[in-house]
Amino acid sequence: MSTNYLVIGSGIAGLTFAVKIAEKFPDRRVIVITKANEDESNTKYAQGGVAIVLDDKDSFKKHVKDTLIAGDGLCDEAVVKMVVREGPKRLEELLLWGANFDTDASGDFNLGKEGGHSEYRIVHHKDITGYEIERALLKKVHELKNVTLWSHHFAIDLITKHHIIDSQAKDNTCYGAYVFDQKKGTIFTIKADSTLLAAGGIGRVYGHTTNPVIATGDGIAMAYRAKARITDMEFIQFHPTALYDARGDQSSFLISEAVRGMGAYLRNKIGYRFMLGYDERAELASRDIVSQSIDSELKKTGDTHVFLDCTHLDIEEFKKHFPNIYKKCKQSHIDVATDWIPVVPASHYLCGGIDVDMDGKTSINNLFACGECTRTGLHGANRLASNSLLEALVYAHNIFKYHSEHTYETLELEIPEWNDEGTTVPREHVIIQYNLKQLQALMRDYVGIVRSNSRLTKAIKHLDLMSAEVEEFYKQAKVSTSLCELRNMINVAHLIINQSIARKENKGGFYKLDNIKENETEA
Incomplete structure (x- = not known):
């Protein structure tokens, strides 16, 4: 199957891009895949709202300053300024698409204030803002004839040169994805001129999380296996x-x-x-x-x-x-x-992820990323409350803008079908459930809010054993969603632990006891 644009994920990031690109190019095809129901995403559960400067007492400068303070010196200031200034324009689009936000008696937005904000600037819809935005976006998507949205379709892996025998295939390039139709139990290829990862966060790696059950780090894990650059994974917001x-x-x-x-x-x-x-x-x-x-x-x-x-x-x-x-x-x-x-x-939220530039480009050609699975430079070491929905809107727009100005060559490559020869349907799934519980307990106990190199080193040893067992099982078993999710979470856990060990100073949401001791010794 071929498409111009493949979008993996149906939250605010993926749907915003899909709506814009489909409206701009009605003759081009957009496929959106999501592994659960079409409305199931981290967006749906976002309670707070969207941080946007609208009040006369407020200013872009104040919002930028609050974001930089929360990010504890690790934000990209140019990115922060760009995102904050784009806010009002992106809100106008949401309103045009039918999203509703709370207003006061005079008809002005009833702005909220959250931790870290110096002014009232949170646009919200009661305490279900994300749910309302998701509703409006899905309604808009279903009005567009050139967008196909498939629920219960799980992206297993990105297609890169190492999957393709064809000599035309280029290094460091994404050609689409292998997709698992969960209802039919079949795996097929979607060849895409451009692929957007908008697959959400990693909360389930810890078990105890505010995220829905689908937040298993799939986008980050796929990008990692495709050799994309992934950074700041140690910065997890609880x-x-x-x-x-x-x-x-x-x-x-x-x-x-x-x-x-x-x-x-x-x-x-x-x-x-x-x-x-x-x-x-x-x-x-x-x-x-x-x-x-x-x-x-x-x-x-x-x-x-x-x-x-x-x-x-x-x-x-x-x-x-x-x-x-x-x-x-x-x-x-x-x-x-x-x-x-x-x-x-x-x-609750991952501040790092797949490294992208201001156009949402990853380090892999034809692969873009947007939303919580990315590291844009906006959040630095700690996200300011209600900046994440704003970030998704702005970066989805930037990716759309980039695609409007650049054309992609459709390569007639021969992509081999998914090969599961020699695999069998496992008689029992106890190995998946057992390792999942072990992984989540390991992350909570050894890689939690306060960390230490001693606990992190122990965690890596346990994780390596778990990883070897699961990879062996993966080679022998027919693909299932739960097995792929576990494999993805193990990849994500490795990234979090290794980048936590590498971080030598405490910043924002990252706190390691060894860094305190080292600083005291140096002093």
Whole structure:
């Protein structure tokens, strides 16, 4: 099968590009594949909103400064300025496509404020902003005749020269992907003039995460195996306030940063408002500070969780702004008006990933990337709240702009079919589930919020054994989604651990005990 543009992923990044390129070139074909339902993505679960400068009191300069402070010296300032300045234009497009955002009585946007922001600038739709954006984009995509969207199609690997016998095939070039139709159980090739990876984050590598079950780092792992440049994987943002579930449910529900923006307090079990002792901004400190502070508090007390106290807030306002959170708490037998909400940090967002330039180009020809699977330079060592949806919109536009100005030669290459000769359907999948649980426990215990070279070195040894076992199983077994996801997560874990070992100073969301000791020794 051939297409002009192949998009892997159906979140805000992939769909924005698909809409724009399909409208611009109605005679060209766009194929979007996604491994679950078409609306299942990290975008769907984004509660907070989109950070955009709209208020007279605000300015691009202030937004840039807040982003640079959160990124702790590792942001690319040119990228930050570009993304921030593009915000209002990209919001106009969302509105034209039918996305709705909350307004006040006078019809102006009801802007929110979150940790790390100096002004009110978060455009939101209640506490389900991502869900609303996803709805509008999918509606738009289905109106376009030259876009085909296939759900339950899993991209196994990118097609590069080492898959192709044809002498015309060039080094360091992507020609499409091998795709697994999960319902039919068949694997086929999609040859593409240009391929866009918009496959989301890696939260499931840690198990306890605010991400959906699909966030298994597939895009990053495929790019890694294709020899793309991947950086800053050590910078993983842990959301400070995921709803604690005593049953150990891995699908952690996110209690939005905007709840603390409204004035909620963090307390330990005896009621002490501990954030006052860690940062002068208290609960409104950036996510890395709040997460590390909670981690420190839990290590000191031996407790499993802390609490978010909303009992002093206007409960009717709370219900209005956070209906989904209020409903979830109610279902968990928590009355927000009288009870503290038990919370714990959970893996939330990856600041690194596939290295891309301002046009979204990777280090591999004809391969672009956008969204959470990328490292653009915007986030540096720590993402400022609600900058990620903005980044996806801006980079999807930049990739579209690049494709509008550059044409791609359609090569008539012979791409061999997927070869699974000699493989069998495994009688039992216990090896997959066992290794998945082992991997997630390993990452939580050895590669968590606070790290050390000792634990990281041990983690690599365990991971190498696991990797060898899974690769052997992969060679012998017929492809399944769960097996490919496990293989991808192991690749991602290797990247996180090795780049954590290499990082010699603590920055933003990255904190390694050895770096403190080395600095003390040097001093």
